Amino acid sequence: xxxxxxxxxxxxxxxxxxxxxxxxxxxxxxxxxxxxxxxxxxxxxxxxxxxxxxxxxxxxxxxxxxxxxxxxxxxxxxxxxxxxxxxxxxxxxxxxxxxxxxxxxxxxxxxxxxxxxxxxxxxxxxxxxxxxxxxxxxxxxxxxxxxxxxxxxxxxxxxxxxxxxxxxxxxxxxxxxxxxxxxxxxxxxxxxxxxxxxxxxxxxxxxxxxxxxxxxxxxxxxxxxxxxxxxxx
Amino acid sequence: xxxxxxxxxxxxxxxxxxxxxxxxxxxxxxxxxxxxxxxxxxxxxxxxxxxxxxxxxxxxxxxxxxxxxxxxxxxxxxxxxxxxxxxxxxxxxxxxxxxxxxxxxxxxxxxxxxxxxxxxxxxxxxxxxxxxxxxxxxxxxxxxxxxxxxxxxxxxxxxxxxxxxxxxxxxxxxxxxxxxxxxxxxxxxxxxxxxxxxxxxxxxxxxxxxxxxxxxxxxxxxxxxxxxxxxxxxxxxxxxxxxxxxxxxxxxxxxxxxxxxxxxxxxxxxxxxxxxxxxxxxxxxxxxxxxxxxxxxxxxxxxxxxxxxxxxxxxxxxxxxxxxxxxxxxxxxxxxxxxxxxxxxxxxxxxxxxxxxxxxxxxxxxxxxxxxxxxxxxxxxxxxxxxxxxxxxxxxxxxxxxxxxxxxxxxxxxxxxxx
Numbered sequence: 001x002x003x004x005x006x007x008x009x010x011x012x013x014x015x016x017x018x019x020x021x022x023x024x025x026x027x028x029x030x031x032x033x034x035x036x037x038x039x040x041x042x043x044x045x046x047x048x049x050x051x052x053x054x055x056x057x058x059x060x061x062x063x064x065x066x067x068x069x070x071x072x073x074x075x076x077x078x079x080x081x082x083x084x085x086x087x088x089x090x091x092x093x094x095x096x097x098x099x100x101x102x103x104x105x106x107x108x109x110x111x112x113x114x115x116x117x118x119x120x121x122x123x124x125x126x127x128x129x130x131x132x133x134x135x136x137x138x139x140x141x142x143x144x145x146x147x148x149x150x151x152x153x154x155x156x157x158x159x160x161x162x163x164x165x166x167x168x169x170x171x172x173x174x175x176x177x178x179x180x181x182x183x184x185x186x187x188x189x190x191x192x193x194x195x196x197x198x199x200x201x202x203x204x205x206x207x208x209x210x211x212x213x214x215x216x217x218x219x220x221x222x223x224x225x226x227x228x229x230x231x232x233x
Numbered sequence: 234x235x236x237x238x239x240x241x242x243x244x245x246x247x248x249x250x251x252x253x254x255x256x257x258x259x260x261x262x263x264x265x266x267x268x269x270x271x272x273x274x275x276x277x278x279x280x281x282x283x284x285x286x287x288x289x290x291x292x293x294x295x296x297x298x299x300x301x302x303x304x305x306x307x308x309x310x311x312x313x314x315x316x317x318x319x320x321x322x323x324x325x326x327x328x329x330x331x332x333x334x335x336x337x338x339x340x341x342x343x344x345x346x347x348x349x350x351x352x353x354x355x356x357x358x359x360x361x362x363x364x365x366x367x368x369x370x371x372x373x374x375x376x377x378x379x380x381x382x383x384x385x386x387x388x389x390x391x392x393x394x395x396x397x398x399x400x401x402x403x404x405x406x407x408x409x410x411x412x413x414x415x416x417x418x419x420x421x422x423x424x425x426x427x428x429x430x431x432x433x434x435x436x437x438x439x440x441x442x443x444x445x446x447x448x449x450x451x452x453x454x455x456x457x458x459x460x461x462x463x464x465x466x467x468x469x470x471x472x473x474x475x476x477x478x479x480x481x482x483x484x485x486x487x488x489x490x491x492x493x494x495x496x497x498x499x500x501x502x503x504x505x506x507x508x509x510x511x512x513x514x515x516x517x518x519x520x521x522x523x524x525x526x527x528x529x530x531x532x533x534x535x536x537x538x539x540x541x542x543x544x545x546x547x548x549x550x551x552x553x554x555x556x557x558x559x560x561x562x563x564x565x566x567x568x569x570x571x572x573x574x575x576x577x578x579x580x581x582x583x584x585x586x587x588x589x590x591x592x593x594x595x596x597x598x599x600x601x602x603x604x605x606x607x608x609x610x611x612x613x614x615x616x617x618x619x620x621x622x623x624x625x626x627x628x629x630x631x632x633x634x635x636x637x638x639x640x641x642x643x644x645x646x647x648x649x650x651x652x
Contacts, residue, residue, distance in 0.1 A: 051646045056555060077559040084557020091649055095552035099245040109556040111238045157556065169649070 002032040003068065004164050004197050010052060010062035012045075012220075022048050023060065024220040030165065030199060035191040037208040038201045040217035047169055049217065050201045054087060054167055055079040067164055084113050088158025092170040095154065096142035102153050103129070103138040110160040121160070128156040132186055148179030155186060159196075166190070168200040172207060184210065239562055242553075243569035250542060257538045258578035260531035261629065265582025265621050266589060268524035272617040273590040275520040277610035279513045285444050289384050290502055291475030292484045295332065295491055298498040302326045330356075335471040338495050342476060347487065349479045352379035353471040355460045359425040361453075362432075363415050370411060370451040372425065374460025383477045386441075386454075393419050393439020398456045405435040405459070408449035409442040425463065433463050528624050532632040535574055539567060539636035543643075550640055551648035560641035567640050571633020572626060579625030583618050 012023035022045045030036055040046045051057040053064065058073040065071070066086055072078060083089075096105045103125055110121035129135040132152045137145055142153070151171060158166050168187075172180035184207055190196040191212070200211065208214050216223045247254050301323045307313060332338060335353065342351050355374035360367040377398040380386040387395045391409060398404055405423065407415070417423055421437050435455065443449055455463075461470055476491075478484055484501035491499040503510065543550070550563055594611040 047650060051650070054555075056644075057646050077561060080554065080557050080559035080562070082557075083555065089555050091555075093548075093649075095548055095555075095649070097245075097549050097552070099249040099549075108238075108242075108553075112235070112557050112562075114235055114238075 003029045004032050004034075004066070005030040005053060005199070006065040006068075007049075007053065008063040008065070010049070010060055010064065012048060012052060012057075012060040022220050023052065026062070026220075026222055028215060028222055030197060032164075032197055033191070033195040035187065035198045035212045036200070036215060037211040037213070038199060038215045038217065039203060039205070039208045042203065044217045045220040046201050046217045050167055050169055050199070053199070054089065055082055084109055085161055086164040088161070088163035088166040090151070090154050090158050090166065090168040090171040092173040096150055096157075098141065098143040101139050101141055102134070102145065105142050105153060106156045106160055109157060113161050115161075125156070125160055128159045129153075131159075131189075132156050148175055148182060151175060151179065151183055152186065155183070159190070165197040165199060168198070168202075170201060170203070172202065172204060180204070180207070235562075236565075239565050240569055243566045243573065246542065246546065246549075246566070247570050247573065250538075250545075253538045253542070254574060257531075257535045257574050258581070260534040261528075261575055261578030261625055262582040262585060264524070264527035264531040265579050265625050266585040267527050268621050268624070269583060269586025269617055270589040270593065271520050271524055272517075272620075273586070273611045273613060274593055274609065275516055276612035276614060276617070279516055280612055281606065281610040283513055286506055287502065289386075289389075289443070290506060291384075292478040292481055292502045293476040293488045293491065294473055294500045294505070295338065295476065295495060295497050296473035296500070297330050297332060299325050299330070330472050331466070331470045332472065332474065332495075332497055335474065336469050338497075339471075339474060341494075342474065347478055347480065347483060349477045350379065350383045351474055351476045352376050352383055353457060354473045354475055355457060355464070355466075355470060356472050357460050357464050358428055359463070361411065361415055362424040362426055367426070368411070368414060368451075370453060372405065372453050372455050372460055372463065374457040375454055376457055377454070380454075384475070389441045389443050390439050391442045393437075395439065395454075397438035398454065398459075401436060401438050403433070403435050403459055403462075404438040404455065406439040406441055406454045407437055408452045409440050410446060410450035411453060412437070412440045414450070427463055429465075431463070431465065435459070524621075525624065528628045531578075531625075532628040535571055535629055535632040536636060539571060539633055540639070542570070543567065543636050543640045546640075547643060547648050550643050551645035554643070554645040555649065563643070564637040564641035567637035568630065568633045571629045571637070574633075575625045575629025576622075578629075579622045582625065583621055586618075586621065587613075 006029040007026050010023055010026040011021065014020045014022055026049060038046045038050065048057070052060050055064070055066070055071055058079070063070060066082060071082065096102075097108070100108070103122065106125040106128060107121050110116065110124060111118065116124065126135060126138065129138055132155060134149055134152050134156070137149060137153070142150070145153070151174075155166075155171075166187075172183050175183060187198055187200065188210070191198055200207075202208055305318070305320060305323070307318045307320060339351060339353065342348050352375060357372045357374070359370060359372055361370050375386070375398075377386060377395045381395055390406065393406060395406065398406060407417070407423070412418070415423055417437050419437055419439060422434050423437060425433050425435060427433075441449070441454070443452075458468075461468060464470070478487065481502065485503050488499040488501035488504075491497075553563060554560070590611045590613065593609050596609050598606060598609045600606065
């Protein structure tokens with residue numbers, strides 16, 4: 001099995017106002033093509049874990065491997081490059097740049113990667129928008145489209161550099177049922193048709209149940225029993 | 234490609250807040266405009282005031298000073314060689330004021346490659362007789378062609394023509410004040426009496442106004458020959474030689490050299506007019522201080538606006554960082570914003586500064602003491618424009634640097650989780 005992401009003995013403390021352990025000996029790995037959901041009650045540390053895994057939070061003990069490569073904690077430009085190239089993000093809020101149109105928002109990480117020419121990046125961005133069924137919005141300003149559409153644009157942006165893994169922090173948390181289902185269907189399609197690896201933090205049980213694997217957390221620890229259970233797809 | 238991308242992001246952020254950007258840029262434009270205008274005007278004024286004296290003064294003046302002989306007889310007495318001599322009541326030497334061997338000296342000076350030109354001068358102290366009144370004054374014997382070429386003599390002639398000194402025998406150009414006192418005009422004759430008692434009739438061919446009234450009240454010019462005739466001295470009698478150099482800064486050193494070589498006194502312009510240099514440099518210093526202060530104020534404006542922009546754009550910065558832009562990239566974006574405000578504001582400032590200086594240059598400025606000046610003086614030195622744009626870039630860079638650093642340190646996790 002090809003391990004895309006591996007966490008070894010990850011511990012994390014919050015220091016302010018008092019020292020609290022938020023992550024305790026977290027060990028797990030995600031294989032290529034898996035669609036994993038990370039669930040647990042509010043405050044159990046699931047989002048904290050996601051940000052550690054995303055390389056944005058480097059204040060932890062333990063080892064994080066992405067694509068078999070150990071992530072350094074101090075080298076910020078290197079981590080930025082890893083995020084750009086290997087990780088796609090979808091957050092609870094869309095975080096689109098209002099100064100740009102939809103197409104440009106999707107293109108930005110691709111232009112930053114600087115692997116393809118501008119025309120090529122534009123072509124790829126249009127393709128991603130087509131997969132998500134929002135190519136007709138390409139030239140609209142980012143603040144002129146609906147909430148569900150914005151979240152789909154954010155997914156297209158996450159896909160632009162063909163990342164190894166897509167990480168989501170409550171991507172459906174701010175959407176109504178219809179749009180939630182739409183977003184789930186997109187993730188499912190990406191997983192099934194494009195063999196895309198996904199790690200989604202959610203507290204929505206109906207969303208979690210439909211993923212390939214559920215990692216359940218409680219009080220900063222991963223519950224061992226749940227991580228073996230593979231629910232029916 | 235990467236820089237291009239960062240610049241295009243900077244541009245979008247700038248244009249999204251174009252009103253604030255405009256205010257910041259107007260601040261820079263205003264301060265650069267004032268900086269350029271102030272310096273051009275102040276420097277024009279400096280040049281004018283310096284020109285009053287410096288243009289008309291020789292870079293090195295070779296003459297014989299009236300002073301006690303440095304080599305007193307007691308120094309030759311070997312018996313007192315090791316002692317220190319105190320001599321009371323020494324009198325200044327009664328040696329003649331003319332320069333010995335002036336023709337040979339002028340020959341040497343003319344061959345010196347560092348010398349731009351020279352003009353010999355004879356000074357005669359005379360009385361101008363007007364009925365029962367005697368007015369003390371002096372007549373300078375000059376070579377009017379050389380004097381005009383080197384020291385802008387014709388610029389100060391208010392009536393008549395300086396060339397007439399050579400054409401008309403026994404002619405004189407009087408100071409304006411002197412002419413008024415003597416009640417004479419062009420074509421009239423004035424009578425002068427030398428200190429030896431000889432009397433001469435001279436024909437007035439012009440008047441001059443130097444801008445310094447005390448001069449105009451007592452001075453007059455005649456040709457070298459005329460003055461030599463008044464003094465009844467031979468053709469090689471010259472009391473001073475005015476030397477103009479190619480490089481004025483060499484004057485002090487060359488004055489010493491000539492002093493030794495010609496066994497005369499030589500005075501350089503820096504020693505003779507040190508007060509003008511001090512005045513100019515202090516005025517320049519004040520202009521720079523005011524200009525830089527204006528720029529610093531504009532810098533604070535940019536600092537504030539960028540700080541606000543960063544506060545507003547926290548989310549955008551967070552997502553840029555999450556999708557792979559490093560802290561350094563974010564910093565660059567904000568520095569590009571600051572520098573482009575500085576650049577475009579600065580360029581506009583240069584244009585407006587030029588316009589305002591040109592306008593001031595057209596304002597009439599008539600003063601009795603400066604006959605050749607018709608409008609306010611402006612110095613269009615490109616140096617000011619270079620300094621202006623450099624300062625504006627440096628100030629805006631510094632003003633942008635602190636907010637940019639703050640933006641680069643934003644932790645995306647805090648912003649994204651904070652929602």
